[in-house]
Amino acid sequence: MNTGIHSELDESPDSLPTEGRVLLRAAYVYDAVQPFVTLGQEARMNCWLADQLPLTDGMRALDVGCGTGLLTVAIAERHLQCQVEGIDASKPMIRVARKKRTRSNCIFRQALAEELPYPDQHFDIVTSALFFHHVNRGLKRRCLLEIHRVLKPGGRLVIADMDRPYTLLGTLLSYGAWILFRQPEIKENMDGVLRVEVSGAGFGTIQDLGRFSGYIRVFAAERLQ
Numbered sequence: 001m002n003t004g005i006h007s008e009l010d011e012s013p014d015s016l017p018t019e020g021r022v023l024l025r026a027a028y029v030y031d032a033v034q035p036f037v038t039l040g041q042e043a044r045m046n047c048w049l050a051d052q053l054p055l056t057d058g059m060r061a062l063d064v065g066c067g068t069g070l071l072t073v074a075i076a077e078r079h080l081q082c083q084v085e086g087i088d089a090s091k092p093m094i095r096v097a098r099k100k101r102t103r104s105n106c107i108f109r110q111a112l113a114e115e116l117p118y119p120d121q122h123f124d125i126v127t128s129a130l131f132f133h134h135v136n137r138g139l140k141r142r143c144l145l146e147i148h149r150v151l152k153p154g155g156r157l158v159i160a161d162m163d164r165p166y167t168l169l170g171t172l173l174s175y176g177a178w179i180l181f182r183q184p185e186i187k188e189n190m191d192g193v194l195r196v197e198v199s200g201a202g203f204g205t206i207q208d209l210g211r212f213s214g215y216i217r218v219f220a221a222e223r224l225q
Contacts (some may be wrong), residue, residue, distance in 0.1 A: 009094060009110055009162045015111050016089045018082065020135040021183070027092035028069050039169075041212045042070065046129065049160055049218060050074040052209060057081035059124040064147065065131025069106075070095030071160075076106035087091045087111040107168075113143040129160040130216070133189045140194060144201035151223040154155070157203060161191040163217035170214020193221070 015022040023030065055061060059082045063072040066086030076084040079135060084106045090093055097108040098216050111117050113131070126147045132140055147157055149216040178186040187196065195206055203221035210218040 004043075008204065009091060010093055010096075014091045016110060018089050018112055018114065019139050020113075020183070021088065022089045023134075024090055024092050027068065027090060027096050030093070030096070031070070034070070037152075038216065039213045041216075045160060045210075045212045045216070045218070046071045046074040047078075049127070049129070049158065050078045050211065052081070052123055052218075053084045053127070053158065054127060054156065055079040059083075060122065061074040061125045061127065061178055062087065062116075062123045062150065063116070064128040064143070065134070066097060066108065067093050067130075069101035069108055071127060071129045072097070073103060073106055073110070076092070076103045076199060079104060083130045085109065087113065088115070089113070090223055094148040097110045112145055114139060116146045116150050118150045120149055121155075123155060124152055125158065126155045127158045127160075131161065132164040132194050133183070133186045135156070135189055136185050137193055137197065140188070140197045141201065144197055144203075148223055149201045153223055155223045156220055157198070157223070158209070158218065158220045159198070160193070160212070160216060161194065162186060162215055164190060164192060165215040166211060166217075167214035173213075174215045 006084045026082050032123045042086050043125045063086040066088050069086050072086035086108045089112050094108050165174045176191050198221055204224050206219050206221045
């Protein structure tokens with residue numbers, strides 16, 4: 001156990017200062033609610049995504065906006081010889097993740113996606129699932145630039161998030177969430193803004209990998225040399 005990281009969490013605020021939306025109370029019901037939000041697809045999506053990652057022994061992976069660690073631990077369990085870390089601005093989310101999902105090759109820490117506490121070119125792969133629809137366009141750009149910084153040249157970014165809906169139900173869910181939660185960040189994703197920002201942050205050609213629930217798309221891009 002990394003006691004330094006754990007004591008640091010004890011002394012930190014519930015939410016680190018950020019312009020993004022930070023889920024606090026939702027941390028304790030997140031695992032129960034999320035399957036309904038994704039029409040029962042989240043577990044399958046996380047396992048499928050983890051299986052797609054080209055990780056080999058000794059590589060490092062970072063999961064940005066990890067929440068309670070659902071994707072993070074899926075990656076760790078499928079790539080036992082890799083070191084996997086998950087970060088989130090919400091202390092309650094990290095507490096739940098540490099309680100339920102820490103593994104010998106997987107740790108969680110409270111940190112901001114726009115100020116990643118890692119050196120340059122530290123990770124081989126960075127993932128993010130259902131995080132970017134909580135941050136506005138300017139913050140999307142800052143987070144992606146930070147991800148680019150901590151990725152090794154040729155490293156891979158894989159994102160699973162709200163995007164242009166591709167079914168009628170997905171369209172209804174996306175517009176419903178945008179209106180109900182009054183989140184312009186959701187509409188940005190629906191309009192393809194996230195993909196534009198990925199390209200603008202120094203990543204190469206975006207590759208579509210899969211889609212889930214009528215409104216979630218998984219895509220990847222490599223850090224250019």
